[in-house]
Amino acid sequence: MNNxxxxxPGFAIAIAVLIAGLLLALTVGRYPxxxxxxxxxxxxxLWGHRAxxxxxxxxxxxxxxxxxxxxxxxxxxxxxxxGTAFQGLFRNPLxxxxxxxxxxxxALGAVLGIYLSLGxxxxxxIAFVGGLIAVAIxxxxxxxxxxxxxxxxLVLTGVVVGSLFGAGVGLVKYLADPYNQLPAMTFWxxxxxxxxxIADLLPLFGPVALGTAVLVALRWRMNVMSLPEEEAxxxxxATGPLRIAIVAAATLVTSASVATAGIIGxxxxxxxxxxxxLVGPDFARLxxxxxxxxxxxxxxxxxxxxxxxxxxxxxxxxxxxxGTPFFIWLLASxxxxxx
Amino acid sequence: xxxxxxxxxxGYPDRVxxxxxxxxxxxxxxxxxLGPNGGGKTTLLxxxxxxxxxxxxxVRIDGAALSSRSIRERARLIAYVPQTHVxxxxxxxxxxxxxxxxxxxxxxxxxxAQDRMVAASMLDRLGIAxxxxxxxxxxxxxxxxxxxxxxxxxxxxxxxxxDEPTANxxxxxxxxxxxxxxxxxxxxxxxxxxxxxxxxxxxxADRAYxxxxxxxxxxxxxxEILTQARLEALYxxxxxxxxxxxxxxxxxx
Numbered sequence: 336m337n338n339x340x341x342x343x344p345g346f347a348i349a350i351a352v353l354i355a356g357l358l359l360a361l362t363v364g365r366y367p368x369x370x371x372x373x374x375x376x377x378x379x380x381l382w383g384h385r386a387x388x389x390x391x392x393x394x395x396x397x398x399x400x401x402x403x404x405x406x407x408x409x410x411x412x413x414x415x416x417x418g419t420a421f422q423g424l425f426r427n428p429l430x431x432x433x434x435x436x437x438x439x440x441x442a443l444g445a446v447l448g449i450y451l452s453l454g455x456x457x458x459x460x461i462a463f464v465g466g467l468i469a470v471a472i473x474x475x476x477x478x479x480x481x482x483x484x485x486x487x488x489l490v491l492t493g494v495v496v497g498s499l500f501g502a503g504v505g506l507v508k509y510l511a512d513p514y515n516q517l518p519a520m521t522f523w524x525x526x527x528x529x530x531x532x533i534a535d536l537l538p539l540f541g542p543v544a545l546g547t548a549v550l551v552a553l554r555w556r557m558n559v560m561s562l563p564e565e566e567a568x569x570x571x572x573a574t575g576p577l578r579i580a581i582v583a584a585a586t587l588v589t590s591a592s593v594a595t596a597g598i599i600g601x602x603x604x605x606x607x608x609x610x611x612x613l614v615g616p617d618f619a620r621l622x623x624x625x626x627x628x629x630x631x632x633x634x635x636x637x638x639x640x641x642x643x644x645x646x647x648x649x650x651x652x653x654x655x656x657x658g659t660p661f662f663i664w665l666l667a668s669x670x671x672x673x674x
Numbered sequence: 675x676x677x678x679x680x681x682x683x684x685g686y687p688d689r690v691x692x693x694x695x696x697x698x699x700x701x702x703x704x705x706x707x708l709g710p711n712g713g714g715k716t717t718l719l720x721x722x723x724x725x726x727x728x729x730x731x732x733v734r735i736d737g738a739a740l741s742s743r744s745i746r747e748r749a750r751l752i753a754y755v756p757q758t759h760v761x762x763x764x765x766x767x768x769x770x771x772x773x774x775x776x777x778x779x780x781x782x783x784x785x786x787a788q789d790r791m792v793a794a795s796m797l798d799r800l801g802i803a804x805x806x807x808x809x810x811x812x813x814x815x816x817x818x819x820x821x822x823x824x825x826x827x828x829x830x831x832x833x834x835x836x837d838e839p840t841a842n843x844x845x846x847x848x849x850x851x852x853x854x855x856x857x858x859x860x861x862x863x864x865x866x867x868x869x870x871x872x873x874x875x876x877x878x879a880d881r882a883y884x885x886x887x888x889x890x891x892x893x894x895x896x897x898e899i900l901t902q903a904r905l906e907a908l909y910x911x912x913x914x915x916x917x918x919x920x921x922x923x924x925x926x927x
Contacts, residue, residue: 552782556781558769561762565754568725569749569753570774570777571746571750571829573745577781615764615766616765617769
């Protein structure tokens with residue numbers, strides 16, 4: 336009961352970050368929109384009458400920035416939720432969604448789609464399938480190798496399979512048309528939301544909502560799943576099926592966001608930590624907090640990527656610049672805090 | 675109720691650890707499992723908990739096979755207190771004890787007011803209610819052992835199985851855990867614990883079970899079973915006995 340009360344400031348901060356991210360993302364840019372204009376456009380939309388502003392303002396907010404803002408929120412929330420789930424499941428605060436090969440599998444699918452000159456929707460679908468195939472391979476190998484430490488086997492298998500899929504990506508890039516296809520692949524692999532339109536939102540929203548709903552529904556069991564295997568079973572949790580359900584849900588949201596926005600690393604590592612420092616490690620509060628904070632975090636990063644320079648900076652580069660020092664700091668401090 | 679292992683062959687898929695083991699534990703009594711390292715104590719515990727399937731034989735509760743019950747039903751009958759470990763995440767003590775209520779709710783259940791009440795009363799029972807809001811990672815080893823015991827009690831089981839409950843504890847906390855084990859049995863629970871110290875068995879257990887190389891050396895009332903000769907045979911090392919008016923103590927020779 337005490338804990339529930341003490342989590343309120345943490346949630347307030349996460350929500351404040353999200354609101355700040357939303358306001359900045361909708362107003363800042365090559366065509367600046369004033370806060371007053373934004374509010375009048377939004378309230379007008381809400382009440383269903385026409386706003387008293389230039390039509391260009393409305394179009395910037397709803398057509399140009401709106402879809403991108405929603406996509407950034409969804410992708411950020413998805414990566415953060417998946418990272419939180421993987422960290423709990425693998426009992427390791429240094430784990431991120433890339434760990435089971437989901438990202439590299441999805442990446443291979445997407446570059447293959449670009450190479451075969453497929454349409455946008457087909458590229459998304461094939462990326463998604465690639466992610467699921469990679470995780471399935473990791474899981475089958477991990478289950479087949481007998482070991483005292485199945486988690487370690489799974490993580491190492493993920494690294495190995497991930498590097499194999501990475502080699503596949505390299506091969507496709509090598510074969511690709513260097514004038515038309517290669518730049519598209521490179522741009523996509525670095526992570527970007529600049530090409531996101533309204534049509535991209537549904538294939539992103541569906542899987543993210545489904546996977547997140549499953550993870551949030553299981554949030555109380557995830558506390559127990561973060562204990563050593565035998566303890567969890569002695570507490571009455573069928574760890575095998577539950578682990579498959581959590582991995583599948585987390586892979587689903589990761590693949591969907593990779594298919595839409597390319598590879599955006601580090602969000603799934605950094606945000607769960609920030610959320611944990613805000614509301615504590617209890618998954619019942621951590622998962623929703625990570626989702627909110629992840630949405631706000633990627634909105635801020637994406638706004639930075641849009642506005643920092645004359646050309647757009649790929650998202651993956653910005654998140655890596657923030658994530659790498661964070662990881663090193665974590666590695667140095669993790670000894671005293673977690674073990 | 676009776677928890678029994680009938681002609682158990684215990685071990686892992688690639689190796690057999692022990693064979694032809696009969697174990698019997700009734701509610702209200704304490705059984706101590708003694709033996710050298712690698713003798714099969716932990717394997718036997720895991721088999722009785724249903725965490726490891728027996729290679730042959732059967733574990734039963736009141737005559738019905740343990741394996742015929744769901745994992746949730748098992749958790750409401752037998753609770754497990756592992757050796758204290760350092761947790762990955764800094765859950766509060768209250769959250770750790772609440773996890774003991776897992777088997778009382780379904781897959782998506784959130785802790786109810788009843789669950790919180792049970793958790794609080796178990797913390798109270800072990801005298802650690804003041805720790806409820808502290809992170810589990812920031813309390814002492816002795817306190818952690820008591821928290822894990824409170825979590826096991828929150829399962830409201832019939833039997834509690836403890837794996838070396840006094841390992842890593844200082845002298846004072848060892849005594850406290852032994853007293854709690856007696857209190858658990860007095861409240862009607864069946865208690866099984868492993869220990870490296872025959873004196874702990876002498877003090878807290880009704881019966882002792884001596885296991886060496888996967889073989890039962892002896893089993894019976896603690897005072898009859900724990901003799902100098904048997905302990906020397908069990909550990910393959912000299913043992914001294916000190917006796918005075920207040921009781922008996924064993925010292926490694």
